[in-house]
Amino acid sequence: MASVVGGIGASHAPSMEHIYDAGDEVRRSDEWEPLFGPFEEVAKWLEELKPDRLVVIYNDHMDEFFLNAYPTFALGVADTYPVADEGFGARPFPPLPGDAKLGWHIARSLVADEFDITICQELEVDHGVISPLPMVDFSEGESGWKIPIVPLAVNVILHPLPSPLRCWKLGQALRRAILSYPEDLRVVVVGTGGLSHQLTGPQFGRVTPDWDQEFMRLLSEEPEALTEYKYEDLIKLGGTESVEVVNWLAMRGALPRDARPIVNAYYAHRIMGYGLQTFAVNER
């Protein structure tokens, strides 16, 4: 049987891609070490944990889905996920390995649990997945991607959005899906996005570190409290685009209540509050 062996919450941003792609010297600069150092820690943790699969809860930025038909929840059921061209040419990464069989099982389980997701046999992933992922799961010049993924996209772009409570429940349903899978797979659930950022209007660039750190504390200690927040609250606290944090909440919903934070890193820089949090799970 499959099990959930850990969780990761991580920001995603094009800036993280630019810095990663610029190479080691830039990554280790005084400016960016506070972002990349903790990711290295997480990569090591993941290497020791040896998960077989990552379920990545993220949001697309109109790179796969468009406004002609925008899915509220969309699940990948493919064996491979190409990297999307976001308007500048795709980053030179090989397609990410998937697990169609696990994807289909999760699709059936979620539907049985009344989460009627859009089922995607083809899906190109954008920086919602591949800005944090290379930092924890990619060997440069070696085998490339190591851990197959199952991507699960949440609409955080076109209102009405699924409520924070709904996203939490989605995570809980995802947990049941994983626990009911017959193969012995160790799964880490990842939630990407946020934290505070405002990319539109006169408050462009506003970052709110106090709220970001309170969000991370709540996620760890009182995740249910976050389900009471409304989008109106989240937008005022962290900015219009910060509502991506519901992806973290869904991730937390897939973990047991007593999951413990191992890495707790936060770096407010330029126009982003970058957060990184990993959760260890007591294996039973």
Next chain:
Amino acid sequence: MELTRHPELPPDYLARLEAVQPKNLPPELDLFDEQTATRGMRLNKAAYSLKDARQRKLFARDEEAWMDQFGLTDQEKGLMRRRDWIGLWRHGMSIYVMVKLSGVTNTALPEIGKQMRESGGSDG
């Protein structure tokens, strides 16, 4: 829009429905919702097309021909020609497709941000 308090609705129904559409936001915190998405559909389609390298080539070669594909209004075309990012935003262009325009127009995000910040106090 005043919602109907029908007796069949559960007690918390309207509260849940209202929470889905944040509406007590200060005007500088925008939402991409019914109004914005409806207003911006043509502009968003245009900018979204730039995911395709052929569209980027056409944009570089003949911006007017590129625009003609999407039935943009004269006003929308004007905003595009002037690189009026704040105007495009007010006309419903999503920031996520605006970023795709930043590539073909060689406009860094901080430049868009500068315009956004300077837009404070204007009537929109």
